[in-house]
Amino acid sequence: MTEQKQMVIGLAMFGAAGLNFRSWMDPAVKLEKYPDISMDIKAAQIAEKGKFQFMFFGDFPGTKATDNGDMQTMGLDPLLIATMIANNTSRIGMGITRATSWSNPYELARQFKTLDALSEGRVAWNAVTGANGVSANAYGVDLSSSFDRYGKAGEFVQVVEHLWASWGEDALKLNHSTKEFADYDQVKAVNLKGQYVKSSGSLPIPPSKQGQPVIFHSGGSQNSIDFAGKYADVYVGEVWTIEQGKAMRQALRKAAVANGRKPDAIKFIAGVMPLIGDSKKDAIERHATLLDDRTFLQRVAHISYVLGTDFTPADIEKPISADILDAIEITPYSDPRTENVIKVAREGWTLREVVNHSVIDYHPTAVGNAQDIADHLSDWFNAGAADGFWVMPDVYEVDLSRFVDEVVPILQERGVFHKDYEGETLREHLGLPYQYGVRGEE
Ligand SMILES: Cc1cc2nc3c(=O)[nH]c(=O)nc-3n(C[C@H](O)[C@H](O)[C@H](O)COP(=O)(O)O)c2cc1C
Numbered sequence: 554m555t556e557q558k559q560m561v562i563g564l565a566m567f568g569a570a571g572l573n574f575r576s577w578m579d580p581a582v583k584l585e586k587y588p589d590i591s592m593d594i595k596a597a598q599i600a601e602k603g604k605f606q607f608m609f610f611g612d613f614p615g616t617k618a619t620d621n622g623d624m625q626t627m628g629l630d631p632l633l634i635a636t637m638i639a640n641n642t643s644r645i646g647m648g649i650t651r652a653t654s655w656s657n658p659y660e661l662a663r664q665f666k667t668l669d670a671l672s673e674g675r676v677a678w679n680a681v682t683g684a685n686g687v688s689a690n691a692y693g694v695d696l697s698s699s700f701d702r703y704g705k706a707g708e709f710v711q712v713v714e715h716l717w718a719s720w721g722e723d724a725l726k727l728n729h730s731t732k733e734f735a736d737y738d739q740v741k742a743v744n745l746k747g748q749y750v751k752s753s754g755s756l757p758i759p760p761s762k763q764g765q766p767v768i769f770h771s772g773g774s775q776n777s778i779d780f781a782g783k784y785a786d787v788y789v790g791e792v793w794t795i796e797q798g799k800a801m802r803q804a805l806r807k808a809a810v811a812n813g814r815k816p817d818a819i820k821f822i823a824g825v826m827p828l829i830g831d832s833k834k835d836a837i838e839r840h841a842t843l844l845d846d847r848t849f850l851q852r853v854a855h856i857s858y859v860l861g862t863d864f865t866p867a868d869i870e871k872p873i874s875a876d877i878l879d880a881i882e883i884t885p886y887s888d889p890r891t892e893n894v895i896k897v898a899r900e901g902w903t904l905r906e907v908v909n910h911s912v913i914d915y916h917p918t919a920v921g922n923a924q925d926i927a928d929h930l931s932d933w934f935n936a937g938a939a940d941g942f943w944v945m946p947d948v949y950e951v952d953l954s955r956f957v958d959e960v961v962p963i964l965q966e967r968g969v970f971h972k973d974y975e976g977e978t979l980r981e982h983l984g985l986p987y988q989y990g991v992r993g994e995e
Pocket of ligand 1: 611771791
């Protein structure tokens with residue numbers, strides 16, 4: 554009998570009370586001060602109760618809320634939030650984003666190895682290039698071309714991995730009788746100079762329980778896929794349909810093979826925004842309480858654009874006519890969410906209800922009761938469109954709790970999600986081998 558493959562689940566965390574910008578106003582949240590790290594810690598503990606393998610922290614330094622009603626999501630440093638979380642959890646892994654375009658490799662190598670050692674091997678670095686002009690300005694750097702950004706990112710990862718390996722694996726002695734703390738002959742300085750980054754020196758930190766941090770990557774371009782083929786263990790992506798997910802996952806597997814690695818060496822993690830309720834209608838009505846009028850009108854305008862029509866206020870409470878939907882031709886240049894707009898509209902919902910399905914959003918939504926959400930995850934997973942998911946509940950206190958209490962048991966019952974952690978480290982949760990040293994040179 555072959556063992557059934559199981560999905561990986563991660564919780565998105567962007568430093569707020571949930572993934573909805575209005576999460577702070579949900580009656581269950583009662584935010585009375587800011588910052589309030591207790592919400593993040595509690596969310597991590599709920600996710601850990603649900604056996605999530607990891608949390609995924611985005612990082613967009615310098616950005617501010619775009620609307621007065623939106624919660625400030627990117628003020629606090631995610632690495633420090635993760636440090637607090639590590640201290641208040643015991644199993645869940647933490648994938649933390651830091652962009653290579655404006656970070657320093659020695660500082661990054663040191664911070665991530667420190668947290669990995671202190672958390673007993675539960676850390677990943679999400680090595681993105683970063684293409685956000687606001688963040689670049691805040692750091693005082695100019696954004697370069699994709700070629701240069703990925704050129705720098707490749708050198709950056711190599712320098713970081715060499716620094717991580719600069720403390721020999723068996724260097725620590727702690728020998729009371731010989732009074733030998735460490736064998737410092739095994740602590741070697743690196744001396745690396747590339748076109749974009751350089752570092753000479755050593756990083757005197759022993760390996761963690763998993764060796765060294767896991768490497769995540771997020772992006773979208775061919776350069777990003779090639780980068781992941783060389784350096785990443787996990788690719789955290791942005792796709793809206795099963796077909797898009799399959800294509801992205803296949804491209805990553807091919808990129809791994811092109812670099813002498815096994816296709817399974819990279820896990821593709823698709824995003825999903827679960828809108829959970831007792832029914833689809835209940836779910837979208839709850840979600841609508843967190844959408845403001847400005848966002849609602851922007852979404853109507855975008856759906857008008859996607860469907861090549863010009864909706865007026867009189868159309869908002871009516872279903873979208875089949876004539877409009879039949880006339881849409883999907884091309885490679887279409888908005889990647891077009892198919893989802895059409896699919897939901899064909900179910901007969903009014904334009905308002907189509908908007909409230911969040912068909913125009915950063916990631917696809919799974920809408921309905923626990924069974925509906927579990928179906929979305931199982932369907933994508935079984936179709937080979939993802940190895941796992943990073944979930945973005947509107948409000949941790951409410952929607953994450955429901956996901957853990959209601960959706961997770963269904964997935965476990967179906968055998969597509971584990972019932973407990975298989976090990977203690979993030980590598981063990983992801984089925985990755987212990988790694989210490991530069992990939993391919995361990
Ligand atoms: C799922 C996902 C998450 C991302 N998270 C971040 C982030 O937290 N911080 C950041 O600066 N950029 C982030 N990015 C942006 C990427 O760094 C990258 O600049 C962008 O996707 C453009 O892709 P490309 O560089 O491959 O063209 C993210 C991208 C994706 C797809």
